[in-house]
Amino acid sequence: MADEIFARRSENWFAQKGKHGFIYRERMRNQGFAPDVFIDKPVIGIATTWSELNPCNAHLDRVAEAVKRGVWEAGGFPLEFPTMSLGEPLMRPTTMLFRNLLAMETEELIRANPLDGVVLLAGCDKTPPGMLMGAASVDLPTLMITGGPMLNGRYQGQTLGSGTAVWKYDAQLRAGKITQEEFFSIESCAARSNGSCMTMGTASTMACVTEALGVQLPGSAAIPAVDSRRYSTSHLAGRRIVQMVHEDQRLSKVLTREAFENAIKVNAAIGGSTNAVVHLLAIAGRMGIPLSLDDFDSLVRDVPVLVNLMPSGKYLMEEFFEAGGLPVVMKNIERLLHTQIITVSGKSVAENISGAKSWNDDVITSFDQPFKEAGRGIAVLKGSLAPDGAVMKLSAATPSLMIHTGPALVFEKLEDYIAVADSPDLEVTADTILVLKHAGPKGYPGFPEVGNMPMPKKLLDQGIEDMVRISDARMSGTAYGTVVLHVSPEAALGGPLALVKTGDMIELDIPARKLNLLVSEEILDERRLLWKAPAPHATRGWVKLYEEHVMQAHTGADLDFLVGGSGSYIPRNSH
Numbered sequence: 108m109a110d111e112i113f114a115r116r117s118e119n120w121f122a123q124k125g126k127h128g129f130i131y132r133e134r135m136r137n138q139g140f141a142p143d144v145f146i147d148k149p150v151i152g153i154a155t156t157w158s159e160l161n162p163c164n165a166h167l168d169r170v171a172e173a174v175k176r177g178v179w180e181a182g183g184f185p186l187e188f189p190t191m192s193l194g195e196p197l198m199r200p201t202t203m204l205f206r207n208l209l210a211m212e213t214e215e216l217i218r219a220n221p222l223d224g225v226v227l228l229a230g231c232d233k234t235p236p237g238m239l240m241g242a243a244s245v246d247l248p249t250l251m252i253t254g255g256p257m258l259n260g261r262y263q264g265q266t267l268g269s270g271t272a273v274w275k276y277d278a279q280l281r282a283g284k285i286t287q288e289e290f291f292s293i294e295s296c297a298a299r300s301n302g303s304c305m306t307m308g309t310a311s312t313m314a315c316v317t318e319a320l321g322v323q324l325p326g327s328a329a330i331p332a333v334d335s336r337r338y339s340t341s342h343l344a345g346r347r348i349v350q351m352v353h354e355d356q357r358l359s360k361v362l363t364r365e366a367f368e369n370a371i372k373v374n375a376a377i378g379g380s381t382n383a384v385v386h387l388l389a390i391a392g393r394m395g396i397p398l399s400l401d402d403f404d405s406l407v408r409d410v411p412v413l414v415n416l417m418p419s420g421k422y423l424m425e426e427f428f429e430a431g432g433l434p435v436v437m438k439n440i441e442r443l444l445h446t447q448i449i450t451v452s453g454k455s456v457a458e459n460i461s462g463a464k465s466w467n468d469d470v471i472t473s474f475d476q477p478f479k480e481a482g483r484g485i486a487v488l489k490g491s492l493a494p495d496g497a498v499m500k501l502s503a504a505t506p507s508l509m510i511h512t513g514p515a516l517v518f519e520k521l522e523d524y525i526a527v528a529d530s531p532d533l534e535v536t537a538d539t540i541l542v543l544k545h546a547g548p549k550g551y552p553g554f555p556e557v558g559n560m561p562m563p564k565k566l567l568d569q570g571i572e573d574m575v576r577i578s579d580a581r582m583s584g585t586a587y588g589t590v591v592l593h594v595s596p597e598a599a600l601g602g603p604l605a606l607v608k609t610g611d612m613i614e615l616d617i618p619a620r621k622l623n624l625l626v627s628e629e630i631l632d633e634r635r636l637l638w639k640a641p642a643p644h645a646t647r648g649w650v651k652l653y654e655e656h657v658m659q660a661h662t663g664a665d666l667d668f669l670v671g672g673s674g675s676y677i678p679r680n681s682h
Contacts, residue, residue: 115149115223115352116150116221116222116223116247116675116677117149117150117184117221117222117223119221119677120221121135121145121150121221122145122146127680131221132145140184144184145184148182148183148184149182149183149184149223149224149349149352149353150183150184150186150221150222150223150224151178151183151184151185151186151222151223151224151225151226151345151348151349151352152186152187152188152216152217152220152222152224152225152226153171153174153175153178153185153186153187153188153225153226153228154188154189154190154213154216154217154225154226154227154228154238154242155167155168155170155171155187155188155189155190155228156189156190156191156192156193156209156228156229156230156234156238157171157189157192157228158192158194160192160194160197160198161192161193161194161197161230161231162194162196162197162298162301163194163195163196163230163231163254163302163303163304163310164192164194164228164229164230164231164234164254165301166254166301166302166332166333167228167230167254169338170228170252170254170337170338170341171187171228173338173339173341173342173345174226174228174252174341174342174344174345174348175187175345176342176345177341177342177343177344177345177346177347177348177349178226178345178346178348178349179345180345180346181345181346181347181348181349181350182349183224183345183348183349183352185345186222188216188220190209190212190213190216190238191205191208191209191212191237192234193205193206193209193231193233193234193237194231195231195232195233195310195556200551200552200553200555201551201553201554201555201556202231202232202233203233203548203553203554203555203556203581203664204551204552204553204554204649204650204653205233205237205553205649206233206236206237206240206389207237207240207389207653207657207664207665207666207669208237208649208653209233209234209237209238209241210236210237210238210240210241210244210389210393210665210669211241211666211669212241213227213237213238213240213241213242214240214241214242214244214245214672215241217241217242217245217247217675218245218675218676218678219678222247223247223248223352224247224248224249224250224348224349224351224352225242225247225248225249225250225348226249226250226251226252226344226345226348227239227242227249227250227251227252228252228254229251229252229253229254230253230254230255230302230303230310230332231254231303231310232303232308232309232310232312232313232380232382232584235251235253235313235314235316235317235386236313236386236387236389236390238251239251239317239322239390240389240390240393240665240669241393242358243358243362243390243393243394243672244393244669244671244672244673245672245674245675246357246358246359246672246674246675247357247358247675248348248351248352248354248355248356248357248358249322249357249358249451250322250323250324250344250347250348250351250451251317251322251323251451252323252324252327252340252341252344253303253310253313253314253317253323253327253328254301254302254303254332254337255302255303255314255329255330255331255332255333255334255337256302256303256304256305256310256311256314256329256331256332256423256424256425257269257298257299257300257301257302257303257304257305257331257332258299258300258302258305258331258333258425259299259305259423259425259426260272260296260297260298260299260305261296261299262292262293262296262297266421266423267293267296267297268297268304268305268306268417268418268423268585269297269298269304269305269306269308269585270304270306270308270418270583270584270585270586271306271308271417271418271585271586271587272293272297273297273585274418274559274585274586274587276290276293277290277561278561278562278567278572281529281561281564281567282564282567282568300331300332300333301332301333302331302332302333303332304584304585305331305423305424305425306416306417306418306423306424306584306585307377307378307379307380307414307416307417307418307419307424307427307584308380308418308583308584308585309380309382309383309583309584309585310584311328311329311416311424311584312374312377312379312380312382312383312584313380313382313383313386314328314329315328315329315373315374315377315379315433315436316370316373316374316379316383316386316387318433319366319369319370319372319373319374319433319437320361320362320366320367320369320370320390321361321362321366321369321448321449321450321451321452321456322358322361322362322450322451323451324340324343324344324347324451324452325433325434325450325452325459325460326340326432326433326434327340327344328432328433329424329427329428329432329433330428330432331424331425331428334428347451347452347453350453351451351453354453356449356451356453358394359394360449361448361449361450361451362390362391362394362396363396363448364396364397364398365445365448366445366448367387367390367391367396367398367402368402368406368445369437369444369445369448369456370383370387371387371402371403371406371407372406372407372410372440372443372444373433373436373437373440373444374387374403374407374484374485375406375407375410375412375484375485376410376411376412376413376414376436376439376440376484377412377413377414377416377433377436378412378414378416378419378420378478378479378483378484378500378502378503379484379485379584380500380583380584381485381498381499381500381581381582381584381592381593382556382581382582382584383584384400384403384485384498384593385554385581385593385660385663385664386663387403387663388400388661388662388663389663389664389665390663391663392662392663392665392670392671393665393669393670393671393672394672395671395672399661400487400495400496400498400661401487401496403485403487403498404485404486404487404620407482407484407485408481408482409443409481409482410440410443410481410482410484411440411474411477411478411479411480411481411483412477412478412479412480412483412484412502413436413439413440413471413472413473413474413477413478414427414436414470414471414472414478415469415470415471415472415478416470417585418503418584418585418586418587419478419479419500419502419503419587420478422469422470426467426470427470427471429466429467429470430465430466430467430470430471431463431464431465431466431467431471434459434460434463435463435464435465435471436471437456437459437460437463438460438463438464439465439471439472439473439474440474441457441460442474444456446460479502482501483501483502484500484501484502485498485499485500485501486498486499486501486617486620487620488591488615488617488620488621488622489620489621489622490614490621490622490623490624491603491622491623491624492577492594492603492604492607492613492622492623492624493591493594493595493603493604493622494595494596494602494603495595495596495602495659495661496593496595496660496661497577497591497592497593497594497595497622498591498592498593499589499590499591499592499617500582500587500590501617503586503587503588503590504573504587504588504589504590504617505573505588505589508573508574508575508589508615509589509615509616509617509618510615510616510617510618511538511540511575511589511615512612512613512614512615512625513538513539513540513575513612513613514538514539514540514609514610514611514612514613515539515540515541515542515577515607515608515609515610515611515612515613516534516535516539516540516541516542516609517542517544517607517608517609517611518541518542518543518544519544519545520543520544520545520546521543521546521555521557521560524541524543524560525561528560528561528562528563528564529563529564530564530565531564531565533563533565535563535565535566536566537566537569537571537574539574540574540575540576540577540613540615541560541574541575541576541577542576542577542578542604542607542613543557543558543560543576543577543578543579543580544578544579544598544604544605544607545579545597545598545599545641546558546578546579546580546597546598547579547580547593547594547595547597547598547599547600547659547660548597548657548658548659548660548664549597549599549600549654549657550579550597550598550599550600550641551580552644552645552650552653552654552657553653554580554581554660554664555580555581556580556581556582556583556586557578557580557581557582558576558578558580558581558582558590558591558592559576559582559583559586559587559588559590560576560578562574573588573589574588574589575589575590575591575613575615576588576589576590576591577590577591577594577604577613577615577622578590578591578592578594578604579592579593579594579595579597579598579599579602579604579660580592580593581593581660591615591622593660593661594622594660595659595660595661596659597659597660599640599641600640600659601635601638601640603624603631605638606624606626606631606634606635606638607624607626608634611624611625611626612624612625612626613625652666653666656668658670
């Protein structure tokens with residue numbers, strides 16, 4: 108006898124009358140669930156990236172409990188399940204190598220199980236985009252909760268920003284300005300609580316970006332991880348996801364082209380991470396929404412930077428939340444946003460931000476008196492060195508280097524540079540442009556955050572704190588400097604970056620959005636004939652699959668066969 112087809116997805120498991128229904132219900136009941144939970148209750152999956160190996164997400168088990176309270180109250184049946192947890196502090200060679208694997212796992216787990224709606228619990232910086240990519244390919248009612256930032260670091264009366272502090276004090280240690288003992292003391296003060304980086308690094312950026320996309324409840328992105336309001340908001344999110352199922356408010360109704368345009372503009376206004384570029388491109392690719400690298404430049408030319416946070420400014424996420432958080436930023440740039448589109452709150456953007464007010468105008472500045480003028484967000488550069496594009500975070504760069512031509516000092520891999528970075532004999536001046544190859548999606552593999560190569564000690568000793576650096580790598584959102592990233596095509600594919608040699612002149616012109624290798628085509632053709640593709644990094648497993656199918660940075664670095672999605676169809680019965 109053929110199985111009956113039910114309207115609610117989970118009923119195709121739990122409402123079956125024959126042996127199939129018996130098996131599904133019987134095994135779930137061994138956890139002690141009452142028999143009526145299987146009747147007329149939408150099943151809400153709570154996908155969590157909790158892990159003690161991921162310090163940013165180590166509190167998400169408590170967040171999940173808060174979500175469950177809300178789901179039960181609203182008449183839903185919550186079921187928590189784990190997904191791969193990507194912790195930037197510990198995982199090697201880089202968590203970006205595994206973002207697409209998390210996306211694949213999330214997609215398949217959602218589709219394979221009796222779920223009517225999903226709450227995604229994410230933290231750090233790769234889990235929000237990875238989970239959202241996977242959920243987008245299934246297209247169920249979905250709501251995200253990010254874990255929130257740590258409390259501010261404190262050291263000898265100074266405020267410490269996680270991530271940003273390490274770059275600053277490592278440079279001081281190498282320059283002999285602080286001792287190793289002082290460095291250890293700073294380390295012990297920088298991370299005072301559960302949560303992700305409290306600077307406007309990639310973790311906080313992606314929390315804000317997901318709120319701007321409309322997939323996180325308004326005002327929740329900036330709440331510190333240990334603040335009671337993080338848990339009360341999660342409680343409300345549990346209630347809301349049940350309503351979303353009843354309303355059939357799928358991700359495709361929220362993640363529209365207009366939502367992505369809002370997110371791009373918000374990223375500029377908060378001085379957000381360059382990593383948001385590659386993540387938003389990948390999420391849009393899963394939704395089938397046309398989005399290009401050029402959008403991240405053309406859409407933000409008139410967006411000022413309003414948020415005075417490290418690494419571009421002086422405050423941290425604790426002050427940002429106390430000042431009113433992201434709703435204030437969105438209210439202040441309301442004239443530039445699509446405000447009538449729907450969000451997971453069930454309300455429009457305009458309704459979500461209608462009552463937003465800044466409580467500290469030095470942390471969140473006004474549109475007319477911004478922290479930094481329009482056009483200081485992310486710039487997209489193109490030219491003979493980056494035919495498909497490269498990016499730079501202007502708010503964290505040195506203004507005097509915005510137009511610069513200098514000789515390249517080239518390194519084939521990061522380890523080659525680290526080995527000589529402290530050498531007094533390194534042939535480098537303030538005009539030199541450091542060039543790093545083979546750190547792109549395919550070449551590393553995994554697209555690591557090494558583009559902000561440490562300054563040569565020789566220059567630090569001269570009091571020089573910044574120089575132009577160019578690579579096909581990414582950079583931590585907590586970092587700063589005049590750093591050109593995501594050069595595409597990458598060196599491992601034989602792009603122009605692969606052909607650069609030490610002494611070649613490179614032209615960087617930010618106002619003109621140019622990045623050119625000043626070498627004749629004839630010479631480049633000769634070099635191209637001698638170029639050899641690097642050997643694969645693996646012959647088996649995930650890394651082999653990744654290397655064979657990863658796309659380039661300017662398209663989001665997803666796997667080519669994962670672009671788009673196949674929806675929330677009911678898989679065949681296995682019994």
